[in-house]
Amino acid sequence: MRTISFPPTTFLKSAAKLNQLPPDNGSEVAFIGRSNSGKSSAINAITGIKGLAKTSKTPGRTQLLNFFTLDNPQQRLVDLPGYGFARVDEQQKQDWEAVIADYLQTRQSLKGLVITMDSRHPLKTRDQAMLFWAKHYAIPLYILLTKMDKLSNQERLLSHKTTKKTLNELSIQAEIQPFSVTKPIGIHEARRMILQWLNNKPTAN
Ligand SMILES: Nc1nc2c(ncn2[C@@H]2O[C@H](COP(=O)(O)OP(=O)(O)O)[C@@H](O)[C@H]2O)c(=O)[nH]1
Numbered sequence: 228m229r230t231i232s233f234p235p236t237t238f239l240k241s242a243a244k245l246n247q248l249p250p251d252n253g254s255e256v257a258f259i260g261r262s263n264s265g266k267s268s269a270i271n272a273i274t275g276i277k278g279l280a281k282t283s284k285t286p287g288r289t290q291l292l293n294f295f296t297l298d299n300p301q302q303r304l305v306d307l308p309g310y311g312f313a314r315v316d317e318q319q320k321q322d323w324e325a326v327i328a329d330y331l332q333t334r335q336s337l338k339g340l341v342i343t344m345d346s347r348h349p350l351k352t353r354d355q356a357m358l359f360w361a362k363h364y365a366i367p368l369y370i371l372l373t374k375m376d377k378l379s380n381q382e383r384l385l386s387h388k389t390t391k392k393t394l395n396e397l398s399i400q401a402e403i404q405p406f407s408v409t410k411p412i413g414i415h416e417a418r419r420m421i422l423q424w425l426n427n428k429p430t431a432n
């Protein structure tokens with residue numbers, strides 16, 4: 228894989244509700260995943276900007292949709308709130324689901340969804356639910372199997388292989404990318420995929 232640089236990216240805004248989102252034009256790629264799966268770290272590694280998305284050792288802090296713009300203001304990345312954290316009550320969980328479902332369903336500029344999954348335990352129940360939603364709304368999917376540095380070579384292959392097999396069994400089409408921010412693994416591949424999504428000419432309405 229040749230080296231690919233990512234255009235300069237800056238924080239745009241945070242939104243707690245759907246009526247606070249930036250205008251729905253241009254193109255957008257959203258990141259979602261279980262809390263602590265390495266979502267914010269992935270955004271920082273892909274953009275090459277440390278601290279752009281807040282990373283945390285305490286899961287479940289981000290309850291906002293955080294938007295970033297590339298140097299082309301019509302292109303955005305979104306850090307969606309993580310799921311699967313323990314310390315939220317049922318009401319919060321339902322609010323979260325309503326916001327995310329609405330976002331995925333209505334967002335015209337959304338060109339693709341990146342799902343981060345810890346390669347040591349991918350495809351948890353909520354991950355699978357997310358994959359089915361994306362499939363339902365016909366949103367292209369890209370799976371980052373994160374923290375691959377924590378696995379041996381053999382375990383990496385196994386993690387990739389079992390994920391692929393399970394996706395087949397679930398009839399989910401998604402590209403799977405082994406990924407690590409520390410090693411690093413898969414950063415350029417992820418950049419290429421995301422830029423391809425963002426640069427695709429908008430379809431005529
Ligand atoms: N070893 C290792 N740790 C990682 C990697 N990516 C993230 N982490 C760590 O996992 C924790 C959660 O990461 P974060 O990006 O905040 O996860 P998020 O909650 O999904 O946004 C942090 O302590 C990160 O430093 C990785 O590729 N390798």
Ligand SMILES: [Mg+2]
Pocket residue numbers: 266267268281282283289309
């Ligand atoms: Mg985060």
